[in-house]
Amino acid sequence: xxxxxxxxxxxxxxxxxxxxxxxxxxxxxxxxVPVTAWIPLPGFKLxxxxxxxxxxAYICSPSDAALVSLGKVVITALLFGNVTSFxxxxxxxxxxxxxxxxLRALPILERPFGFVGISVLCAVFHNMGQLGSAAFVMSTTxxxxxxxxxxxxSCLYGTVNGLILNFIFQRRLKx
Numbered sequence: 001x002x003x004x005x006x007x008x009x010x011x012x013x014x015x016x017x018x019x020x021x022x023x024x025x026x027x028x029x030x031x032x033v034p035v036t037a038w039i040p041l042p043g044f045k046l047x048x049x050x051x052x053x054x055x056x057a058y059i060c061s062p063s064d065a066a067l068v069s070l071g072k073v074v075i076t077a078l079l080f081g082n083v084t085s086f087x088x089x090x091x092x093x094x095x096x097x098x099x100x101x102x103l104r105a106l107p108i109l110e111r112p113f114g115f116v117g118i119s120v121l122c123a124v125f126h127n128m129g130q131l132g133s134a135a136f137v138m139s140t141t142x143x144x145x146x147x148x149x150x151x152x153x154s155c156l157y158g159t160v161n162g163l164i165l166n167f168i169f170q171r172r173l174k175x
Contacts, residue, residue: 016056016064020071023052027076047123047157049076051164053096054119058169062100069093087137088130095129096122115169116162123158124151 027049035044049072057065073093077086099121103113113121127150134143 012060012064015060016067019052019056019059019064020068022055023049023068023072024075026052027072027080031080044153047126047161050096050119050122050126051161051168053093054100054115054122054161054165055168057100057104062097062104065100066097069097084137087133091133092126092129095125095132099125114162115165116159119162119165120155120158123154123161127151127154 030045030048033046035046053065053069053072056068070093073086073089077083077089081089103118131143131146131150135141
């Protein structure tokens with residue numbers, strides 16, 4: 001990692017804080033939207049808050065995304081959840097961060113996907129990370145019966161979030 005000047009460090013810290021704020025606002029919106037009316041899975045959310053985390057990964061770095069993600073997991077667990085929701089959220093976030101580090105380390109993997117594909121992959125990894133922790137916590141593999149429904153929802157909501165990211169990066173950030 002290269003050493004940043006003090007101005008760049010402050011700028012990066014401010015950007016990470018702004019992205020964490022955005023992520024928390026989107027997490028709050030997710031709490032308000034009753035997705036379980038459409039998808040009969042307890043605790044299922046739209047994944048809107050992942051827009052802030054993916055933005056951090058691609059504007060700054062996967063390390064910044066990890067900080068934003070950690071802040072989101074801890075703060076949302078304190079505000080809206082409990083220990084179990086923290087475990088599930090943290091395991092899903094860890095799976096996504098592993099994916100983001102791999103994609104950024106091996107750009108040949110990243111190129112064919114674009115934001116829509118990456119967002120779908122992140123949704124799939126997040127759900128699989130959560131299912132893994134659910135199987136561990138509940139000592140049962142029955143939770144894996146939800147895989148087909150979760151894959152379908154990951155594709156749908158990951159596509160929507162990816163399209164939002166495409167809009168943000170093409171229209172607003174002029175990247």
